[in-house]
Amino acid sequence: MDISGTTRFGQTIQVPRPLELKTAQQREPASDLLDALRTGPFEAALDSAVRASGLSLERIQHRLAERGVEISVTTLSYWRRGRSRPERPQSRQAVRLLEELLGIPTDGLVSLLGPRRPRGRWVNRDSEVLESERLWPEFVSLPGLLAELDSTDDGLLRVAAHDQYELNAQGTGARLTTRLTLKATRDGVDRCVVILHGEDPDTALPEFTNVRNARLGRLRSDRSVPLVVAELFLDRTLSEGGTTLIEYTLRFPESGRRAEECGRGFNAPALLYTLEVAFHPDTVPVRCRRCFSAAVTGEPMSAELVWISASGRAHAVFENPGPGFRALRWEWH
Structure with a gap:
């Protein structure tokens, strides 16, 4: 496996920011967001929640960092577009914080992820060898x-x-x-x-x-x-x-x-x-x-x-x- 070069990017959406006016508990999710939370997939629900919040990915990243969870804007963008999924424990912790920050009911996003996929070593392979997907x-x-x-x-x-x-x-x-x-x-x-x-x-x-x-x-x-x-x-x-x-x-x-x-x-x-x-x-x-x-x-x-x-x-x-x-x-x- 060869090179990984990462950058951070995100799209700023210039609309009112309800999170700065109301707490997550005070806000009611929009109907389209509720539909996405019911039917999934995860990336559709996350995208709908981000758009409804009016927050840029940079702002979301900053708020996560204030809570002690470091997630890059690139990773948030990948989750939102379905190019990757939160799998590591810290990533799942970030999803739970996203539910709070975006005003989503508890487990609304986490439930769409399902159980964690098996990780680590190949079965019946040298214990020091990992799959590329891992x-x-x-x-x-x-x-x-x-x-x-x-x-x-x-x-x-x-x-x-x-x-x-x-x-x-x-x-x-x-x-x-x-x-x-x-x-x-x-x-x-x-x-x-x-x-x-x-x-x-x-x-x-x-x-x-x-x-x-x-x-x-x-x-x-x-x-x-x-x-x-x-x-x-x-x-x-x-x-x-x-x-x-x-x-x-x-x-x-x-x-x-x-x-x-x-x-x-x-x-x-x-x-x-x-x-x-x-x-x-x-x-x-x-x-x-x-x-x-x-x-x-x-x-x-x-x-x-x-x-x-x-x-x-x-x-x-x-x-x-x-x-x-x-x-x-x-x-x-």
């Missing part, structure tokens, strides 16, 4: 994209990985160069499946260039996230235990939102992951942290400050990374 748990379109490539497991371990991410003067991603050391876990492995989470759903998808020891195969995408699944055909078929090295560069559109993160998800333990980020000298963030989370969209379980050099570069070395997401995340002025 590493990327809130991207509901991912299983379908993987199914179109006829695989949820390419049979390769990422033994070592090196990512070099370069940003332009606007703070958006310019290119990402990736080098992977791969090991086959079964016979007959002939391709590597790459999952990419882009930075801006309103810009064009990145272009694969300078592919070495492989060639680009099929691409499947969900432009609204954006999410891309690509297959890279190896130069030779590997038997179990066989290894190969591949390299490729992703070139991003010149325009787009500022990037705030770059990182990689691992399904299984690796030996080494190194990540370099080169900021443009005219656009350097105020601070940068190396982070670990259990899933690509998860809140960091650890975050340590990382030095940004005078030339605008930062790096992180992750030795023996286990399953989960490792990244550098930064804050702009």
Whole structure:
């Protein structure tokens, strides 16, 4: 699993803000919202509640943060559009607070989610291996994209990985160069499946260039996230235990939102992951942290400050990374 670049965005709706005039208990949900709460699905009810409240997603995020729950505007937007669902305990806590903030009866939204989906490890698989869907748990379109490539497991371990991410003067991603050391876990492995989470759903998808020891195969995408699944055909078929090295560069559109993160998800333990980020000298963030989370969209379980050099570069070395997401995340002025 390769790159996740996140931004925060939302739409401001200029209508009266009833939450600032009445408490949630004093307001009665509109009829269309009541219909959505009765019939679902979750995203339709949430969208109707947000529109009825007159609150922007940024304002909702701020109010959640005041209650101690940190949820990005991007995540709220995905929930509202049905591109992901609240699954983690903190996400479900946020939904309960949303019910209060938006004036929805208790359990009105939570009941539409149903029981939590099974998480964690594959049944009858190595206890140190995670499914792609578990590493990327809130991207509901991912299983379908993987199914179109006829695989949820390419049979390769990422033994070592090196990512070099370069940003332009606007703070958006310019290119990402990736080098992977791969090991086959079964016979007959002939391709590597790459999952990419882009930075801006309103810009064009990145272009694969300078592919070495492989060639680009099929691409499947969900432009609204954006999410891309690509297959890279190896130069030779590997038997179990066989290894190969591949390299490729992703070139991003010149325009787009500022990037705030770059990182990689691992399904299984690796030996080494190194990540370099080169900021443009005219656009350097105020601070940068190396982070670990259990899933690509998860809140960091650890975050340590990382030095940004005078030339605008930062790096992180992750030795023996286990399953989960490792990244550098930064804050702009």
